[in-house]
Amino acid sequence: MSRPQKLIVAALAHLLARESWARERLRPHAGAVVRIEGGPLALALRIDEHGMLLASEAAGEADVTLSLPADAPLRLLLDRQSLFAGIHLAGSADIAEALAFVFRNLRWDVEEDLARFVGDIPARRLGMLGDRLSREIREGSRRLAANVAEFASEEAGIVVSAREVSSLVSAIDRLRDDLARLEKRVQRLA
Numbered sequence: 001m002s003r004p005q006k007l008i009v010a011a012l013a014h015l016l017a018r019e020s021w022a023r024e025r026l027r028p029h030a031g032a033v034v035r036i037e038g039g040p041l042a043l044a045l046r047i048d049e050h051g052m053l054l055a056s057e058a059a060g061e062a063d064v065t066l067s068l069p070a071d072a073p074l075r076l077l078l079d080r081q082s083l084f085a086g087i088h089l090a091g092s093a094d095i096a097e098a099l100a101f102v103f104r105n106l107r108w109d110v111e112e113d114l115a116r117f118v119g120d121i122p123a124r125r126l127g128m129l130g131d132r133l134s135r136e137i138r139e140g141s142r143r144l145a146a147n148v149a150e151f152a153s154e155e156a157g158i159v160v161s162a163r164e165v166s167s168l169v170s171a172i173d174r175l176r177d178d179l180a181r182l183e184k185r186v187q188r189l190a
Contacts (some may be wrong), residue, residue, distance in 0.1 A: 038068025
């Protein structure tokens with residue numbers, strides 16, 4: 001198992017160890033094998049009898065396969081909900097539903113982990129700084145995407161704007177209607 005895969009398994013174990021509701025949700029599916037795929041990542045996990053996700057060397061079929069979008073790491077940082085919307089689940093519906101619920105609702109309490117090393121007050125301030133930084137990165141990314149889209153459509157002419165597409169569709173509709181009326185006139189004359 002590669003170093004990034006070990007880190008993912010350790011992070012999942014850390015998060016699940018603190019959340020009894022998540023372990024209870026996974027416990028009925030003990031023994032199930034979950035495969036997570038996305039880009040260079042291919043990770044097999046097994047749900048143990050305590051509801052924890054452990055690394056698995058299962059070579060056979062997985063009970064559930066989660067296929068992540070190519071931009072999953074970026075989505076995880078910027079917009080978790082779009083990441084979950086982009087994951088393709090295949091396999092057992094019961095296990096997939098339980099995993100989807102757990103992954104959607106599992107949260108890392110960064111401040112609690114930091115507090116063990118730096119104390120409560122610095123951990124709280126670092127958490128607030130991290131939240132603000134995260135909001136600023138999301139907002140900056142949104143503005144950058146809007147500016148690139150505007151440049152591509154308005155300045156460079158690389159992409160057609162929605163307004164121009166709508167105008168073209170309307171013109172095609174009018175042309176179709178005019179042609180239909182012309183065909184009826186020609187039929188009456190013939």
